[in-house]
Amino acid sequence: MKIKSADFVMSNSDVSKCPNEPIPEYAFIGRSNVGKSSLINMLTERKSLAKTSGRPGKTQLINHFKINDNWFLVDLPGYGYAKVSKKDKKTFQKYITNYFLERQQLVCSFVLVDIRHTPQPIDMEFMQWMGENGIPFAIIFTKADKLKPQAIKRQVENYLNHLLEDIWEEAPQHFVTSSSKKIGREEVLQYIEAINTEYFEANKNNIV
Ligand code: GDP
Numbered sequence: 001m002k003i004k005s006a007d008f009v010m011s012n013s014d015v016s017k018c019p020n021e022p023i024p025e026y027a028f029i030g031r032s033n034v035g036k037s038s039l040i041n042m043l044t045e046r047k048s049l050a051k052t053s054g055r056p057g058k059t060q061l062i063n064h065f066k067i068n069d070n071w072f073l074v075d076l077p078g079y080g081y082a083k084v085s086k087k088d089k090k091t092f093q094k095y096i097t098n099y100f101l102e103r104q105q106l107v108c109s110f111v112l113v114d115i116r117h118t119p120q121p122i123d124m125e126f127m128q129w130m131g132e133n134g135i136p137f138a139i140i141f142t143k144a145d146k147l148k149p150q151a152i153k154r155q156v157e158n159y160l161n162h163l164l165e166d167i168w169e170e171a172p173q174h175f176v177t178s179s180s181k182k183i184g185r186e187e188v189l190q191y192i193e194a195i196n197t198e199y200f201e202a203n204k205n206n207i208v
Pocket of ligand 1: 031032033034035037038039051078142144145146180
């Protein structure tokens with residue numbers, strides 16, 4: 001997919017105030033510092049569409065971007081940031097859970113994990129929750145440039161095996177990416193394009 005336009009639309013913390021155009025939407029979420037902003041910028045070929053910074057826990061909002069005028073990319077706050085207070089964590093959980101449970105246009109979420117790490121409880125819990133609530137997601141492994149090909153293979157296998165043992169009967173769709181080396185860009189965009197095509201095909205009779 002060629003990215004012809006990528007525009008910031010709005011930021012808020014209330015799912016009912018999110019844009020209501022009936023176009024497919026993809027959410028990106030993961031632990032703080034996983035490389036989410038860098039990935040979004042790599043995918044959209046925009047230097048600073050999503051704000052990268054060394055300050056984890058900064059984007060505490062649901063951020064909508066409109067891509068090619070026909071799909072939304074949503075940058076969600078990073079989770080698992082230790083310095084966030086208990087009260088903030090609760091508020092965060094509430095609006096993010098509401099977003100996932102109520103957002104009609106959400107066709108797929110991407111859960112980002114750092115390819116160097118072993119499965120972390122917070123990610124496992126989150127994916128389990130997604131599964132239990134029937135929210136479709138794919139895994140994006142980030143920072144693949146940090147490992148050699150053999151190690152990449154081993155890490156991905158270990159990770160997926162862990163998911164299969166603990167949670168799933170079938171491994172979710174997954175992608176290996178590196179924002180600094182532009183790895184995995186085409187694969188992720190093709191996946192989005194295929195879902196978009198299905199979405200518009202299924203909804204063509206409802207679109208005026
Ligand atoms: P976010 O907090 O998840 O949005 O993460 P950022 O995109 O801000 O990245 C966090 C840190 O990881 C920054 O220091 C980035 O430079 C670094 N980083 C992000 N993506 C990559 C990558 O693909 N490869 C490498 N080597 N570092 C990355």
